[in-house]
Amino acid sequence: MKNLLLQYKPFLLFLGKFIVSYLILTLTYQTYLNRFDAKNTEVDSFTQLVANQSKTVLSWFDSNSFTMPHLKEPSVKLFYKGKYIARIIEGCNALSVIILFISFVIAFTGKFKKTILFIMFGSIIIHILNIGRIALLCIALYHFPQYEHLLHGVVFPLVIYGVVFLLWVIWVNKYSLYATEVHKK
Template identity: 60%
Template structure:
């Protein structure tokens, strides 16, 4: 058994750090969400920020768009050219993707400063791309409503997770302690 732990120590350390970071961040996020009353249709602050920033981005591109609170659930309605297209719920705010990203960065340890900066800037990039994702999705749903499943369930998740994957590759190869040092 000791030989097993010695042989697989790097993997087990990675797995332990990943699970610990993921569970800790998820617990903190769930605690944050518990402060909002979804039964009273109260939307959390991060989802509100994403919703209104999406509206502002659409306005920047001269779109006739508005974000209004949903009267029957904890979400915001996206109104584009007078048409109700979609809703922004808590799951649309990218926090779960950011938690996954940060847990991976923490698991593949790097220098503390690099880890904090990469996790911070990577999280901001994911957040900003998510706002762009929702705005572009709104535009595309208006003009191509029949493609909703493809756009929402396939194309845009592929884009956001693709960016996360690229960030992970950069982290592992350039900044983590496992990165090869070429001389």
């Protein structure tokens, strides 16, 4: 048993760091969400920020883009060219994707300063990409509503998770302690 633990120690350390950081970040996020009353259609402030930033991007293409609170559920209605196109819910704010990203980076530890900078840089990239994703999705849904499932369920998740995967590859190969050990050999 001891030999197995020694043999798989790097993997077990990775798994342990990932699980602990993911649980801590998820519980922190859930505590934040619990401050808002979803039963009274209250939207958390970060989701509201994402909706407003998406509206700002849409307004670059059409001045008749706006948001309004949804009166029956905790979401924000997003309008493009004066037409109700989408609702922004908590799951649209990409914080769960950012938590997953951060947990992986922490699990594949690097030097402290590089880790913090990469987490900040990557989180900002994911956030900006998410705003662009929502805006482009609204424009695409305005013109091609018949492809909603393909656009919302396949294409845009593929893009955002693809970028997260690319960031992970960059982290592991260039900045993690694993990368520095490989370069030393």
